[in-house]
Amino acid sequence: MYVEWLLPTIAAQAEMADQTRSISTEVIAAIKSSDVMRLSASTEIGGLGAATSAIGHELQAVAAACTSTAWCLWNHLGTFHLFCGLLGPAHQHFLQGIVERQEWVCFPAGASTAVTAQAHVDGLSIRGVAAFGSGARYAEWAGVSFVTEVRVPEFTMVDLRSPGVRVDPTWKAMSLRASATDHVHYEGVVVPADRRVPFPFRYREVFREAGHPMIHHRYREDWVALSNLWLGAMAVGVAQASLCECAESIKGRIAIMGTKMVERPTIHVNLGFAQAAIAAARDTVYAALSETDERITSATTPTEADYLRQTAASMQAIALCDEAMRLIQRVTGGNGLREGTRFERRYRDFQAMPLHINAHKDRVSEQVGRHLLGLPTDNAF
Numbered sequence: 001m002y003v004e005w006l007l008p009t010i011a012a013q014a015e016m017a018d019q020t021r022s023i024s025t026e027v028i029a030a031i032k033s034s035d036v037m038r039l040s041a042s043t044e045i046g047g048l049g050a051a052t053s054a055i056g057h058e059l060q061a062v063a064a065a066c067t068s069t070a071w072c073l074w075n076h077l078g079t080f081h082l083f084c085g086l087l088g089p090a091h092q093h094f095l096q097g098i099v100e101r102q103e104w105v106c107f108p109a110g111a112s113t114a115v116t117a118q119a120h121v122d123g124l125s126i127r128g129v130a131a132f133g134s135g136a137r138y139a140e141w142a143g144v145s146f147v148t149e150v151r152v153p154e155f156t157m158v159d160l161r162s163p164g165v166r167v168d169p170t171w172k173a174m175s176l177r178a179s180a181t182d183h184v185h186y187e188g189v190v191v192p193a194d195r196r197v198p199f200p201f202r203y204r205e206v207f208r209e210a211g212h213p214m215i216h217h218r219y220r221e222d223w224v225a226l227s228n229l230w231l232g233a234m235a236v237g238v239a240q241a242s243l244c245e246c247a248e249s250i251k252g253r254i255a256i257m258g259t260k261m262v263e264r265p266t267i268h269v270n271l272g273f274a275q276a277a278i279a280a281a282r283d284t285v286y287a288a289l290s291e292t293d294e295r296i297t298s299a300t301t302p303t304e305a306d307y308l309r310q311t312a313a314s315m316q317a318i319a320l321c322d323e324a325m326r327l328i329q330r331v332t333g334g335n336g337l338r339e340g341t342r343f344e345r346r347y348r349d350f351q352a353m354p355l356h357i358n359a360h361k362d363r364v365s366e367q368v369g370r371h372l373l374g375l376p377t378d379n380a381f
Contacts, residue, residue, distance in 0.1 A: 001058055002036045002058060003061060006027070006062075009026070011066060014069070015345070017068055018068065020178070023178045031069075046100045052221075053293055055230060056232075059073065059233050060237035067349035068179045074234060075134040075135050076104050076105055076135060079105055079106060080105050081218075082223035085203070086155050089214070091195065092215055095215070104135060104141070106135045107133070108134075108183070109130055112131045116147055117147070120190050122190050123190055123192045124191050126158060127186055133181065135180055135181075136182050137182060140159065140160055140161060141159060141160060144186070154198055155199040156196050158186065164187045164190070165184065165186060166187065167180075208301050210301070217299045221302055225306075226310070228311050228358055229314045231359055235317060238325075239281070242324075243271070245343065246328045246343065249336075305371065311358075315361050321353075367379050
């Protein structure tokens with residue numbers, strides 16, 4: 001793995017990152033200097049063009065070491081995939097520069113985002129506030145969804161080092177405390193007019209059109225579906241690390257009345273169920289990622305059914321890991337809560353995964369159900 005040499009350093013700062021709500025500057029610098037930054041970029045723009053399953057393994061390993069760090073890296077790799085699809089071959093040189101300099105990207109565009117643009121002598125003047133910018137504090141670039149006076153969504157990219165950009169540390173959640181999922185303020189920041197492209201509604205359908213130019217076929221795969229699968233891989237990483245630590249801690253524990261916990265049948269049952277759930281989650285995620293890799297290799301255009309297969313697989317994998325985490329909590333028991341083990345942080349961090357809007361079971365299952373009944377899907381992303 002490209003990230004293997006970084007894992008001890010990432011893990012060593014995980015507790016401090018959680019306490020300070022900030023990933024170590026040394027860790028961010030080390031990641032930026034590594035090839036892991038280029039995994040989702042195709043070779044045409046200086047990237048590695050890594051298999052989606054290989055990226056899943058990288059993120060799974062980082063999530064086990066520090067989930068906040070993995071969350072930021074996941075956002076970088078996933079959103080860069082989208083940006084390549086939106087900007088396309090016409091902006092290949094611009095994207096290649098980001099890849100070659102190994103710069104970090106993010107995409108603050110969550111609920112409450114409101115960004116507008118007006119014509120400026122040097123291009124476009126961007127104003128507004130964008131929410132849920134995971135990794136924004138560590139990034140060099142942000143993707144920006146904006147509207148002009150005609151109220152048609154468009155897209156550009158803003159250099160976060162530019163005058164007129166401010167990252168407001170608003171992420172106060174119990175989960176992913178160091179993920180910098182903050183608000184980004186654009187206060188008249190100017191971007192070149194030629195970096196302005198349409199942001200079509202249901203863009204995944206546009207990307208599938210044979211006549212729509214793409215830098216590489218991999219970018220016809222929907223970024224939400226891919227990032228959901230990678231999120232499922234991260235869930236597996238967190239759950240498996242939690243289970244292994246729990247099992248190890250059980251070996252020396254004594255329960256009430258002097259019974260060795262390692263000999264209690266209910267411990268065996270709960271740990272066994274947890275391991276089975278995690279194994280099923282792993283198989284589910286990587287089966288769907290392998291199918292994705294086969295389509296990319298054969299230049300097969302994905303369908304809406306493929307998109308739903310990817311999102312449903314990730315939804316189910318996360319649900320299985322959620323069940324495993326609850327079983328681990330049950331086994332850890334009151335003493336585990338009293339002692340404040342690493343599981344407490346992992347459990348808190350995990351809660352963000354099933355709640356993420358892209359992979360949320362209410363959103364995904366509805367669209368899968370509509371498709372099963374022959375009704376058109378109606379979700380924009």
